[in-house]
Amino acid sequence: xxxxxxxxxxxxxxxxxxxxxxxxxxxxxxxxxxxLPGELMDAYDVEVTVQDALKEASRIHSVPLSLAxxxxxxxxxxxxxxxxxxxxxxxxCPLKMESKNDRANLASDKICPPISP
Amino acid sequence: MANFLAWEGPxxxxxxxWPSWSFTxxxxxxxxxxxxxxxxxxxVKDEFLFSSxxxxxxxxxxxxxxxxxxxxxxxVFMQGSGSFCKTxxxxxxxLLPLSLVVVTRSEEELNWSGSVEDTxxxxxxxxxxxxxxxxxxxxxxxxxxxxxxxxxxxxxxxxVNSGKRMxxxxx
Numbered sequence: 001x002x003x004x005x006x007x008x009x010x011x012x013x014x015x016x017x018x019x020x021x022x023x024x025x026x027x028x029x030x031x032x033x034x035x036l037p038g039e040l041m042d043a044y045d046v047e048v049t050v051q052d053a054l055k056e057a058s059r060i061h062s063v064p065l066s067l068a069x070x071x072x073x074x075x076x077x078x079x080x081x082x083x084x085x086x087x088x089x090x091x092x093c094p095l096k097m098e099s100k101n102d103r104a105n106l107a108s109d110k111i112c113p114p115i116s117p
Numbered sequence: 118m119a120n121f122l123a124w125e126g127p128x129x130x131x132x133x134x135w136p137s138w139s140f141t142x143x144x145x146x147x148x149x150x151x152x153x154x155x156x157x158x159x160x161v162k163d164e165f166l167f168s169s170x171x172x173x174x175x176x177x178x179x180x181x182x183x184x185x186x187x188x189x190x191x192x193v194f195m196q197g198s199g200s201f202c203k204t205x206x207x208x209x210x211x212l213l214p215l216s217l218v219v220v221t222r223s224e225e226e227l228n229w230s231g232s233v234e235d236t237x238x239x240x241x242x243x244x245x246x247x248x249x250x251x252x253x254x255x256x257x258x259x260x261x262x263x264x265x266x267x268x269x270x271x272x273x274x275x276x277v278n279s280g281k282r283m284x285x286x287x288x
Binding site: 004005006007008009010011012013019020021022023024025026029030031032033036038039042043044045046047049050054056057058060061063065066068069071072073074075076077078080081082083084085086087088089090091100 | 121122124132134135137138140141142144145147158160161163164167168169184192194196215216218220238241243244245246247248249250251253255257258259260261262263264269270271272273274275276277278279280281282283287
């Protein structure tokens with residue numbers, strides 16, 4: 001697989017990627033380089049405090065980061081699911097899990113059925 | 118006015134690898150968090166223990182059952198391969214879960230009879246920037262919301278990192 005650019009999606013599950021990145025020291029050209037661990041963590045929505053802890057652990061133990069998070073679902077996806085679960089339990093109305101198309105057309109005036117015991 | 122989620126009950130994360138669920142739930146204000154992991158790599162375990170959520174780690178299944186027993190029925194969030202999740206689903210009755218949510222890679226077969234509905238969610242659908250998709254299964258109905266904040270890889274690439282210069286002809 002070739003390098004990815006700024007408009008591309010990041011291939012899921014891969015720890016090592018080549019990117020074509022802009023460089024402030026050049027006028028127009030892109031440079032080819034490895035994606036940085038921090039950039040990969042950003043792509044998987046790893047929170048900054050967690051990023052800092054991982055980098056610190058790597059520094060203290062003098063070992064490269066495992067980057068194991070690339071094998072898991074990214075933070076934004078889990079947050080969307082986690083919010084839906086918690087909201088469903090805190091405000092227990094039996095909402096249905098919509099399909100992809102339904103989600104794109106979510107009606108804002110959805111009526112919440114009565115709370116079941 | 119912003120609404121903050123405040124789930125005060127116990128939450129259990131069962132993970133085969135890096136327990137990303139734990140960090141997400143911590144961010145959603147879940148404070149009674151217990152993380153049980155089948156770490157395949159000691160390096161990954163060390164990284165997790167070094168993180169702020171290392172304190173939530175529970176070493177053995179019996180310890181997990183005991184510590185959760187006094188807290189009430191937990192919400193259980195699971196992640197890993199289909200085979201790992203099937204094994205864990207068979208054991209979760211020990212925890213008397215209030216709710217169960219399972220996240221596996223899209224290609225994994227779960228065939229969980231207790232699931233109310235299964236859906237496939239792409240990272241880009243929720244404003245993410247990877248091409249990955251994950252299967253979400255739950256014993257409760259869920260309503261997923263999309264994210265208004267969408268980023269692209271170009272927004273996170275660091276332009277002060279050197280590399281091999283490419284000519285405009287792409288050589």
